[in-house]
Amino acid sequence: MALKDKEKTTFITEVGIFCYRVMPFRKKNTGATKFQLRLNPKKCTFEVTVGKMLGFLITQRGIEIDPGKIEAITAMPPPRREKEVRGFLGKIQYISRFINKLTMTCNPLFKLLRKNERFVWDDAFQNAFEKIKGYLKNPPILMPPRPSVPLILYLTVTKNAMGSLLAQENGEKMEVVVYYISKRMIGYKLNYSPIEKKKERRSLRQYATNYVLLAGKLYRHSFDGQNMLCIDQPQAAEIMEKVHAGTCVLNMNRSALAKKILRFGYYWQNMERECVEYVKKCHQYQVYANLKHTPVSLLYNMTSPWPFSTWGIDIIGKIYHHASNGHEFIFVAIDYFTKWVEAQSYKVLMSSHVAKFIRNNIIARYGVPQALISHNGGHFRGEVLKVLDEYRIEHHKSSPYRPQTNGAVKIRRFPDDACPAAIAAEPGYQRFPDDAPSAATAAEPTY
Template sequence: MTWWSRPKIANIIKKTFASSSSDYVDPLKCAFAIQSGIFLGFVVRHRGIEIEPKKIKAILNMQPPRELKDLRKLQGKLAYIRRFISNLSGRIQPFSKLMKKGTPFVWDEECQNGFDSIKRYLLNPPVLAAPVKGHLLILYIATQPASIGALLAQHNDEGKEVACYYLSRTMVGAEQNYSPIEKLCLALIFALKKLRHYMLAHQIQLIARADPIRYVLSQPVLTGRLGKWALLMMEYDITFVPQKTIKGKALAEFLAAHPVPDDSPLITNLPDEEIFTAELQEQWELYFDGASRKDVNPDGTPRRRAGAGLVFKTPQGGVIYHSFSLLKEECSNNEAEYEALIFGLLLALFMEARSLRARGDSQLIIRQINNIYEVRKPELVPYYTVVRRLMDKFEHIEVIHVPRSKNAPADALAKLAAALRKIGVNPSSITSSMALYLKILSKDANYSGDFPHTSTRPVSSSSGLMGKRSYFGALIRVKPIKFSKKSTMEYAIHDNFKHQPPAPLHSTVLSWPFNAWGIDVIGLIDPPSSRGHRFILAATDYFSKWAEVVPLREVKSSDVINFLERHIIYRFGVPHRITSDNAKAFKSQKIYRFMEKYKIKWNYSTGYYPQANGMAEAFNKTLSKILKKTVDKHQRDWHDRLYEALWAYRVTVRTPTQATPYSLVYGSEAVLPLEIQLPSLRVAIHNEIT
């Protein structure tokens, strides 16, 4: 801020009033060359902007609120000086529970602590400086579990960093479920929107614990809120600087008002703090469970039976189920859990999964694998060793505990496998998953081929039993038959081949596309468009939800026929049936002749049951909502906005079909303008190919 001398100010005033003889100055209302003054409730001085002392005194002298009315008075006073208080939303967070409707007003210790923290802060209020054009702006952002905050600062002429503006707000709804880096993005977008008039005129230096700009721009496809955020960030000149490389009083005060929670998952000590990368790997998920149950052999002797259940979830959303009977003698429940996990890891390696998240409901096994508990039972030590070796083969793997209710599919598969009854099987000759793994490592004679095996084949055990090895090497079938070439062919019959004899192919008759439409009239619309349109004639396809509309000054039978021919028949073919209400435009001799010409069946809904044409009514409601949000304040340009609204409807996923009308009609999604401005993956691939 530049402060002029008294002679210079006097010269400017003299020239200003010399240009007009009719202007005069009231000495009671004007003051020039003053050192400080009160403007709009704030004290403006040469060193900056301060809070008026009487406003601070009014808050310091307030007693703790006793009712909701007192609390609203306090919040009103704080809202007026909110730009001076760092993390105001975080400080008054305890007050929010008292503002809910129907909640009894109980001023507890948490509310009193927040009230006291505000009073302590106002004992030494900050002095804010006005941003100077041409100087770099410094933007600090921080997040807390329930609020986000920002500080706008700048270096003055003396090189000292001074605060210009404090921002904060409470996160609502789904925002509290964002990841830590997405919360930083939200804080940045909040600051850019609130301080846009400052940001556009300056270069911005962003200081945070991680780089939200790099995270957003590194996404392979920018859709949803990330696409909106990226488009908004491109408007500003922002440079990211790691937080730990900055020192200053403003940063220290800002961080003191935004303490990092103890359980914050964000890592501050990065190997390379100048670069923030977000590598996206295809994450596989594995749910495993083992079950052991007591059983009785045919001869009356007791024994234990065990089973393993696996549920895989692929990165594309597919689900794979596996269950195995574990025929190991006296297999405990903990051993069955380990067996299930080993089978799952072997299968995941075969499917070339490099990033895996395994979930089990055995807290003991999970904590032993994560080295929280010590493995003390000798029979579990070999299992633990094999699991740790298999885990080393993955690039990223984590094994976490889930409640039994969330592991129900794997638990059901394990119990089912344990209940299966094997007849004529010698349990001692069956290889467990751990023994199978050790055989693979030592290249046992009974196992040929590389791990893991990719096809089923018969395997002979030492006792002459025949077993069938699955594609990852587990023995899942046995049969007391002598190993021979003939028996091998018998087992090959049951391999993954189609044994149905060849038959001639028959062509399938395609269904009638766009066979049913619903048609309706929207109007009378007030105010009319600038071209005199007062009605909208709309038609919606029952299957794809595709819609066609046209604005009209009045709706006649001839207008309906022209609309159906030009927008429906000549584009999508002749429909089989059309449903409408009993409007006069739909019931006339012209319409009857039109129906006879194209052999169209026309159904009319009655006033007693308007739901018969409910789909058309639903589209009318959606279209009206879109138009209300897009028209200007005069509301006379809705005929121009009509086709923009129709485009938005066609490229939006509809709830009944879980797809966009555009994709159901044309077989792929439309290329949106955002994909051209920020090239998506398919646009980038197309440009490289062409």
């Protein structure tokens, strides 16, 4: 970006005026430049001092009510039936954040909404109606909350309602209104004492008991009785950087950073969420964290819907010492539904042997299965794929993380003295090819 164009990217924030060092959002306007596209000056507005958003006016003074909405409310005639009362209260509710003690003022109007209540418009209702309209002739201007500036809460409690005012000091040390809140008490809440009129107020008092002011500094009580210093946002950023970088401890993950800071005696609002976001942006954590980088692979449900529908096949071997006839491998197949086992030993195991086993030991005995599951070994290619294609049998491959058919064949429980691998591994025993079928039969389920 040319130096003379920097001022054209200036934007205003609450903490100052900034400009981009490079073109923001990459070169998003290159297409417009190429095709000679330009903005329509009649549809552009610059140096706007007042903007309308969501029914409110945003000005330099703060947030104001749209005059059109005020005019619509003040021009309303007195309601003549319940539906018109609900319509009036609905319009007022939209701008309730601007009206002080709204629920207390509108309390007479709520009586007209009671079930089986006869609609009679008297002086009490008219006075409440006119009072709201008179208040809107000079509505307050709300200020958006300023970060790192304490909020001030005022509460007003009556028999039937509760009102609160949220304020904040501006740059001239004058209190300005941020928000008005009103709550109507109904049902069992009317039996509360004035101090316990609202559940949220009781919670606020309990929340306040967790803090203490010592030597002009705010501390929060921890569960173990330790006083943790409450810090602001700049201090929090500095502490997160020091603790995570290793000044105090080794570089840690996001779940441990907040806990370590608490043990050091510091606290601020939303610290756990901010610690998580901070660690996510740490380059070293992204490089050295224990993250799984295994490529995505398809997952299959290995639950068989009926007997002999899905078989898992695998190989046991090489086996030392080999048998007297030179056999060193045992090929095993297991049905996922009945856990039935078929096994046979081989001296040399190739895809042609596996294909013959599938034809003779599975298809010829139990019918054509729906699917076979194996790992990605070379024994299950070539002739095997031709057989599967001939009989239209689905071939599912186990995930690379666990290639042994997810342990389906290996997990099948053989008796301790009948496991083919155990028989083959026994010193001096070289007859496991003859006893492998017997071992498989001993492992069959009994019903």
